[in-house]
Amino acid sequence: MESSLVAKQANKLIESVYRMEVEEQKLILLATRKINELELKGLPFTPETEVVITADEFAKIYGVPKQRAFEALTSAKNTIYDRSFEMDYVGNDGVIKPISSRWIHAKGEMKSKSEVSMFFTPSVIPYLYLVVKTEFTLLDLKEVGRLKNKYAVRLYQILMKWRNAEYQPSFPVESLRRKLGLEPHEYKQGGDFNKRVVGVAVDQINKGTGFVGLKAVPLKNGRTIVAYRFEFDSYDNKTINITPLSKNGAERQPRENNGEFVLHQMTIEQIKTFSNQIANKVVEGEAGFSHLSTKVAAGSSGKELVAAIAKDLQNANFDEYLEPLKILGFKPTKVNKTPLGAKQSENKGGSTNDTPPDKKSPFNLNEKHYQMYLKKGGKKSRDDIVRIAMDEDTTTLQVMNSDGVGNIFAM
Template sequence: MKNDLVVKGNILVNASYNLEVTEQRLILLSIIRARETGQGITSDSKLEIHASDYANCFNVTKEAAYSALKNAVHNLFERKFSFKDNHIDTDKDIVVKSRWVSRIAYIDDLAVLEVTFAPDVVPLITKLEKHFTSYQLKQVAQLTSKYAIRLYEVLMAWKSTGKTPILEIADFRSQLGLEVNEYQKMINFKNRVLEPAIQQINDLTDIAVQYEQFKSGRSISGFQFRFKQKNELIQVNNNLDNALYSASKMTDPQRHMFAHKLSELPEMSKYSHGTESYSQFAVRIAEMLRDPIQFKELYPYLKKVGYQASTQKDIMNG
């Protein structure tokens, strides 16, 4: 394909839907094809996706590409999504439910999928002048978790700031396409959805992401994500090297002082065992700071409470 830039209106990025990986990939290819026309599309436009496009973009076999296109004729046609929109007459938010496509067909002899987007989708993918999110298709091409693809899109809506607002747990689950009864326990949600998605994003895309969790009482009420382009992390890693060097020079009183400060940070709650007191938590943090790997993980929080890494030159000069 000539251009692999995916562009979606933010309404669509924030929509609630559950698409499998192959279905998300076909939607992304269709969006790119729609924008390649240069003149926009209508709800009658037929967009052609070739099996070779799918195979080349996502590095799969031709057989896998043929299967993806064939299965889409039934599966993708049945998929729906919902989004919030503004009602012109009342100026109030309304929830709209729509199909992704109004027509879909597979031409077996040509190994081509014909896609016609539903009327509500068309304005959310073409001729967007504001309130849109864009990213290169190659950044999600290797992702095999449907949640990782969705999370990456959500993050890209905030790429100008490098952090999201606090995403309320119910809204965030809806964005990821989870049903109410799916992974209801937080430990299951983290182990099966959130952590694998973050791992894939960190391993396979152009950004590195971490998150903080926020609580209402004893329950997690939301998450906030911070991320950086990986080429921006070179200087950060150099600073961390200095920090790790200086960590070996940290005295016991210093470790316990910073551990006490860290124990009171809300974002450190994910390291808490839940039943321990602040003082017990601080003692355990102090032990964590002895370990170089855990020190590196806690370094961003240390900076928040006033820790400054000494340079190697400073240390050697006393």
């Protein structure tokens, strides 16, 4: 096959990687490293070659917990299996024809070993070595692991080719869009592209890699951005001074162990307020929020992003939101710090005497008191009363007495 066609096919394979989500890209990067090791050892790489990636490897290289690593591997492997891309081949008649090919033709996983397996297709294998050499040999996978956005991973790949160049690169907007793997309909507005793609990527690369002082300089024709020049002071991953994606510089800890910032649940009003505030910061490309831009598909509206964030908060999926909430000044109250299971058991465990609840358990709701409250015209549910008491750090009795019904003990 002519070298020009080989290069063209390799480029199509690379473009297919650009369009992958960030965890898929990371899995492909690990797989290509395994493939490169096969070549160095002189071992064959065929459609029957099993490429095995373990959760331990993924966790160690990309800096994530092992359980999360296996979940990411499984999901990414399944998505890659479903992906296809267009390429050309030379038919028996010598004519170049278009075909659609998959990346892998078989997949597997072993939960007992926390590993996944992939078998690459015959049409991909001839070009993978070239892809490895031209695209992936320069990459520091530990740096890739600190990037949470697919556009950040791709821009990092681009910039690594220029890290030792005598001048710093600039790209026309359309060329940059293609290099980052954007479809024509994604982030069509210049402001969206600048904030949610370029701005987010630059922010993560500055915080998580050896690029020092990276900035995207927009080049304009009048008021329109026509190109971007990427400037950086230096690249040094030997004495790297990383600004961590979380302020304490460590892997984000589970919410119940994250110092005093304990978060088990949020009220409806808190969810409404902070989902909007967080979404606004994501759209604006604020530091500390950019990793949440992947919560919705490219091109989604701000309302869709708010809804996705609110859903996470409602489902108590707080791990990715601890740092953004801290930045926004959120301070957990007792209701936020109380595990859902504990609150529910407290709701049912009231005493049966007429005395106010014991100070050691001010959030217990006395059933007899609640019935007296209802007879006085009270409208709040048991859960609402307990939640308000916890939120305001008072007793359930005080909540009922302050609800416009007067003293519930008064006749």
